[in-house]
Amino acid sequence: MSYDNACKYLAEKYPQAFVRWLLGTAPPTVRVLKAELNVEPIHADSILFLKIGQQILHIEFQTLPKSTTPLPLRMLDYKVRLKRQYGCQVIQVVIFLKKTTSPLAFQNEYRDETTIHKYRVIRLWEEDSTPFLENQALLPLAPLTKSDVPEDLVAEVAQKVNEIEDEEEKRSISSCTSILAGLRFKEDLVRSLFREEIMKESVIYQSILKEGIQQGMQQGMQQGLQQGLQQGMQEGLQRGMQRGVKQLVMMLLNSSFGTLESRLMTKIDSLSVQQLKDLAAALLNFTSVEDLDAWLGYPQ
Numbered sequence: 001m002s003y004d005n006a007c008k009y010l011a012e013k014y015p016q017a018f019v020r021w022l023l024g025t026a027p028p029t030v031r032v033l034k035a036e037l038n039v040e041p042i043h044a045d046s047i048l049f050l051k052i053g054q055q056i057l058h059i060e061f062q063t064l065p066k067s068t069t070p071l072p073l074r075m076l077d078y079k080v081r082l083k084r085q086y087g088c089q090v091i092q093v094v095i096f097l098k099k100t101t102s103p104l105a106f107q108n109e110y111r112d113e114t115t116i117h118k119y120r121v122i123r124l125w126e127e128d129s130t131p132f133l134e135n136q137a138l139l140p141l142a143p144l145t146k147s148d149v150p151e152d153l154v155a156e157v158a159q160k161v162n163e164i165e166d167e168e169e170k171r172s173i174s175s176c177t178s179i180l181a182g183l184r185f186k187e188d189l190v191r192s193l194f195r196e197e198i199m200k201e202s203v204i205y206q207s208i209l210k211e212g213i214q215q216g217m218q219q220g221m222q223q224g225l226q227q228g229l230q231q232g233m234q235e236g237l238q239r240g241m242q243r244g245v246k247q248l249v250m251m252l253l254n255s256s257f258g259t260l261e262s263r264l265m266t267k268i269d270s271l272s273v274q275q276l277k278d279l280a281a282a283l284l285n286f287t288s289v290e291d292l293d294a295w296l297g298y299p300q
Contacts, residue, residue, distance in 0.1 A: 003097060003183060004046035006140065006176040007061040011048045013172070014137030018059065019052060021131065021138060022093050022122075027052045049082070056082055058092040063183065065096070065104035072110035076117040092119035097144055098183045099125040129153055133160060136169075140176035144184055151189070154181055158193035245276040252280065257289045264289075267296040 011018045015030035033049035033056070050057040058078055065071065075092055082090045096105045110117040124144040132142035139160060147153035161177055164170040178194040249268070253260060260268075271279065279295065286292055 002179050003063050004061060006179040007046065007095075007097070008048055009172075010137060010140060010176055011050070011059055015050050017135055017137035019050060019057060021135070022057065022059070022120075023052075023091065025052075047078075051086075054088045056086055056088060056090045058082065058090060060092070060094045062094055062096050062105075063098050065100055065102040071104055072107060072117075075119045076110040076115070079117060079119075093122060094119060095122045095124065097124055097141075097180065099123075133157065136164065136173065139173055140180050143177065143181040150184065154185055154189070155193060157181075161194070245273055245280065246271075249276050249280050249283070252283055253292065256283065256286065257292065260289070260292075264293065264296060 012032050015032060016027065019030055020026050029052075031051040033051050046061040046063075048059045050059070060075075062071070067074065069077070071094065075094070079090050079092060094108075105121070105123055108119055108121045124141060125146060127145045129142050129145040129147055132138040132145055133156065139157060142157045143150075143154045145153070157177060161170065161174050164173060174194050178190050181190050181194075246268070253268075268276075268279075282295055283292065286295070
C-alpha cells in the first residue's frame with residue numbers, strides 16, 4: 001500500500017508534470033477527481049483521475065499485475081463509467097512499477113466477441129531515466145527506470161534529491177523516492193542513500209505511518225472481535241449444554257424423589273456438564289434420595 005500512496009501523492013501534488021510526461025502537453029489547469037464513481041463505487045489508492053479541459057486522464061499504478069478483476073476488464077469498466085458520468089474523452093494509462101514477465105504487463109487491450117478496448121501501458125523498467133532525472137516531480141520514479149548499472153542510477157537520484165533547496169519539498173521527494181526504490185533495491189542500500197530522519201518529517205511518510213497504524217488498529221479490532229465472538233459462542237454453547245443437561249437431571253430427580261433439599265440443589269448447581277451427564281446415568285440405579293446424597297458427596 002505504501003507504493004500506491006507514494007505514487008498517488010506525487011500525481012496529486014504534481015498533476016501538470018504527470019500530464020506533460022504522459023500526454024506531452026502543458027495544460028494551464030488540471031483538476032484531480034475523486035477516485036470514486038457514482039455507479040457501484042470503486043475505491044483504490046493506486047488510481048487517479050485528472051480532468052484536463054474536456055479530457056480525463058486515468059492513471060493506474062500497478063505493482064503486481066494480477067487482481068481479483070482482470071486488469072483489461074477493469075480498464076474497460078472504468079472507461080465506460082467515466083464516459084457515462086463525465087461525457088468526455090478518457091485516456092487511460094497503466095504504469096507498471098516493478099519488473100515482471102507476466103503477460104498482463106504486456107497486454108494493452110480488452111477483447112471479447114464484440115468488444116475491443118485499448119489503453120496505454122508503461123513499463124518503467126523499459127523507460128529512459130533521463131526525463132525522470134530532469135524532472136523533480138518524477139524523480140522518485142527514476143530508480144525504477146532503465147539502467148545498465150542500477151546502483152549508480154539510484155545513487156544519482158539520491159544526489160539530486162539532496163540538491164533540492166526547499167526543505168519540505170526535499171522531505172517529500174526523499175520519502176517517495178526511498179519508498180519506490182524499495183521495489184528494486186535492498187533496504188540497506190536505500191537506507192544508506194536516503195536519510196531516515198528527513199523522511200520521517202515528510203507529509204507522505206506521516207500519511208503512510210498514520211494509515212499503517214489505522215490498518216493495524218482495525219485489523220487488531222477485527223481479530224479481537226472474531227476471537228471474542230468465537231470465545232463467546234463456545235462459552236454460550238457450554239452454558240447452554242450445562243443448562244439443558246441440568247434441566248433433564250432435575251426433571252428425573254423431581255419425578256423420582258419430589259422436591260429436593262436446598263443443600264442438594266446447591267451441590268447440583270456446582271456440577272460441570274460432564275458431572276451432570278454422569279449423574280443422569282447414575283440416578284437410574286438410585287432407589288432413594290440417600291443414594292443421591294451419597295453420590296453428590298463423591299462426584300464421579
